[in-house]
Amino acid sequence: MQRVHIATYLTSDSGQSGTDTGEVTGDALRELYAYPVEMPRPWVRANFVCSIDGAVSVGGVSGTLGTPADKKVFDTLREAADVVLVGAGTVRAENYGGVRIDADGRQRRIASGLSAVPPIAVVSARAHLDADARLFTDTEVAPIVITCAAADPVRVAALVEAGAHVIRTGGSEITGPEVIAAVEGLGLRRILCEGGPSLFGQLVADDLVDELCLTTAPVLVGGTAGRIATSPHVATVSMTPAHVLADTDGTVLTRWVRLPRP
Template sequence: MIFSVYLLDNATHLTPASPATSGNATEYGRGELTRDELTRLYAYPDVTRPWLRINFVASIDGAIAVDGSSGGLGTPADKSVFGLLRQLADVVVVGAGTARAENYGGVRTSAAARDRRVTGGLAPVPPVAVVSARAMIDPDSRLFTDTAVPPIVVTSDDADPVRVRRLTEAGADVVVAGERTVTSAGLVDFLAERGFTRVLCEGGPGLVGQLIADDVVDELCLTTSPLLVGGGAARLAVSDHTARISMAPAHVLADTDGTILTRWVRVAAG
């Protein structure tokens, strides 16, 4: 596949230049980026503890949804990287609200992708771990009916035992990671106990805000979709507490349709 440098002389395109591209942007050159090279760009570091990667798509003006769903912000480049990030992960973590809003099912992988994962020492298909302090998940949802592996439900001691029993009966692996709520420390401990070092979190804003406030985020993969949305759409992270975590850009990719994909990694202390 050909990837062309466009708009930024240090950016790499995910699709060839399009005749529809217009404006005053200048194409500086072309280069090839193979699937293996793209995979290396997004490879997890070699660590022995959970490395928590966040992935989000947002509009130019910061909206993370259009009419309640992120689907309206998706572009071909974003969808390509979204799928790749799932293929590289041990587990996909998501908040229950986002799972409901986006109608989550299990991770879908091709036979070739499963083979690559097994060759790389991963399970054939990564499970989806849904965070819900009250176990507010429908056992008839696609998380249970459209999946190759059972979902993991990360909940608290305060969850309704009837709901917990129904989820367990539906096949969920229920994990308690806090007393009244799911804590960041409890979530990370659960991930470590399961040997999930390559963690991909896909939202939502409340969960990501908590993880940022508790200083457990290692990386952010952010796609900027070439759209202005306006309205009252939520931002990427929401929390009662603020935090300052220094991040450095690992790479910037640009597609000819204006999509910008960035990978930000936290700066090591000291």
């Protein structure tokens, strides 16, 4: 993996010139993807992979778009996070299990004051999750399920029995601010959203996204696969590139950070 440049500027007075190339080590990668030192509020980071032509999945899953470089960044982002946030549809489609952190990563997390392994937090307004799924049976840390008052109490009870920490919001739907408040209430402020498009689209529409890490896989897919964010509401959030990385196989990894809020 090589750093192509920190950012691309279209004006001559940007103060940046040339490129910064060279192999990116594990330590350098962790530094590039570190959360801000000062966080007056939760920091919402999203991570997605898509094809060159914008497909977010192949055959309904995103894993087939992954590359070795994408896997390195995926693991780096999980190691840095307090919590991994994901929608119920993605949990079902991707057969999510718990987060895995290797021994060195655990040591780094503990030395930084984090738990050894971050939990998965699933957003499911109807608590539509299988209590026998890998999310509950293949994990070291109990998952968090964020649901709402209208969820079937029998389903909720089954998830509690399976070991989930269930948080119920008011009303019949779950808003973006309620999702963030739920995990912040547990002291989890470094938030990594891994999808899916509906959850990410809601966070964008609610103006809650601070950062997007986007991998472009070197393939064309075609078909009818959707984009990384979908929402009934249009929102425009101005972002700036923090860095661009590339691998020899053509994978391009970008990190976009929102411009300061007015």
